[in-house]
Amino acid sequence: MNADLHCHSCHSDGLLSPVELARRAHANGVNLWALTDHDNLGGLAEARAEAVRLGLDFVDGVEISVTWMDMTIHVVGLAIDPRHAPLSEGLAQVRSGRDARALRMAEALELLGVRDAYQNALRLAGNPSLVGRSHFARVLVEQGYAADVHAVFRSYLVRGRPGYVEHRWTSLACAVQWIRGAGGVAVIAHPGRYRLSGDQMRRLLAEFQAAGGEAIEVVSGSHGEPEMRAFARMAREFGFYASRASDFHAPDESPVDLGRGAPLPDGLTAVWHAPALRFASEGHPA
Ligand code: AMP
Numbered sequence: 309m310n311a312d313l314h315c316h317s318c319h320s321d322g323l324l325s326p327v328e329l330a331r332r333a334h335a336n337g338v339n340l341w342a343l344t345d346h347d348n349l350g351g352l353a354e355a356r357a358e359a360v361r362l363g364l365d366f367v368d369g370v371e372i373s374v375t376w377m378d379m380t381i382h383v384v385g386l387a388i389d390p391r392h393a394p395l396s397e398g399l400a401q402v403r404s405g406r407d408a409r410a411l412r413m414a415e416a417l418e419l420l421g422v423r424d425a426y427q428n429a430l431r432l433a434g435n436p437s438l439v440g441r442s443h444f445a446r447v448l449v450e451q452g453y454a455a456d457v458h459a460v461f462r463s464y465l466v467r468g469r470p471g472y473v474e475h476r477w478t479s480l481a482c483a484v485q486w487i488r489g490a491g492g493v494a495v496i497a498h499p500g501r502y503r504l505s506g507d508q509m510r511r512l513l514a515e516f517q518a519a520g521g522e523a524i525e526v527v528s529g530s531h532g533e534p535e536m537r538a539f540a541r542m543a544r545e546f547g548f549y550a551s552r553a554s555d556f557h558a559p560d561e562s563p564v565d566l567g568r569g570a571p572l573p574d575g576l577t578a579v580w581h582a583p584a585l586r587f588a589s590e591g592h593p594a
């Protein structure tokens with residue numbers, strides 16, 4: 309099984325269209341694929357149609373921005389029904405704060421000398437309601453502030469660095485509830501990215517589980533071997549399903565291409581064995 313259950317199209321901060329992603333996933337040997345754009349479902353119909361054409365099993369997904377203990381955490385929803393109103397209404401609410409945040413980020417960046425930060429980020433965004441830090445990072449690269457987006461995120465746009473602005477997303481409980489209400493499985497995205505202590509991580513995972521969360525990404529484009537081992541252990545400890553995900557955004561930008569991550573370590577239950585995903589490729593009943 310070559311599953312890749314987390315990636316981004318131009319409907320959020322990826323550079324490829326859903327059709328291009330489906331073709332790339334298929335060409336790379338993926339046989340179970342999810343599109344998980346940030347805070348919106350706009351690319352799913354197009355992704356599913358192309359996946360069906362290619363004979364590639366497809367799962368509707370989303371990656372929801374959450375604020376937990378003053379930190380930003382991402383929760384992926386897999387096998388969600390995009391027509392579930394509380395989910396789409398909840399996501400609309402999450403997106404509504406994004407634009408105000410983008411304007412505040414642009415102001416902060418212009419103080420550094422970045423030219424027309426908001427207009428440039430908007431020009432690079434495929435979806436005007438989803439301007440985010442990746443778009444600003446690409447503007448900073450264009451204007452010579454850093455060599456690539458990874459270098460941008462080392463010096464800018466993160467807490468304690470220029471261009472960062474505080475923002476409150478939705479709660480962990482709301483995100484999980486929307487996903488479960490839509491028939492999906494909630495997954496903690498790239499847990500290795502949060503730089504939490506062991507105790508803090510266990511607290512996050514316990515709260516997530518109590519809210520109805522069922523899975524964590526063990527294999528992620530943001531994880532090296534040590535993170536994979538550590539989160540495989542935590543998945544076993546909590547009894548979470550394990551997910552495998554590239555978090556692909558763009559060629560020449562993402563460290564791991566679609567379907568090219570490591571296999572899941574042994575002794576885990578893969579999230580594609582969750583009942584919601586076993587039936588996902590058959591689509592939701594009309
Ligand atoms: P936002 O939701 O607007 O805060 O943007 C978050 C996005 O920024 C993530 O989904 C990544 O695509 C990107 N990002 C955050 N941190 C990094 C990093 N260290 N390196 C590369 N991209 C990053």
Ligand code: MN
Binds near residue numbers: 321
């Ligand atoms: Mn992103």
Ligand code: MN
Binds near residue numbers: 371382497498
């Ligand atoms: Mn993420």
Ligand code: MN
Binds near residue numbers: 315
């Ligand atoms: Mn992502």
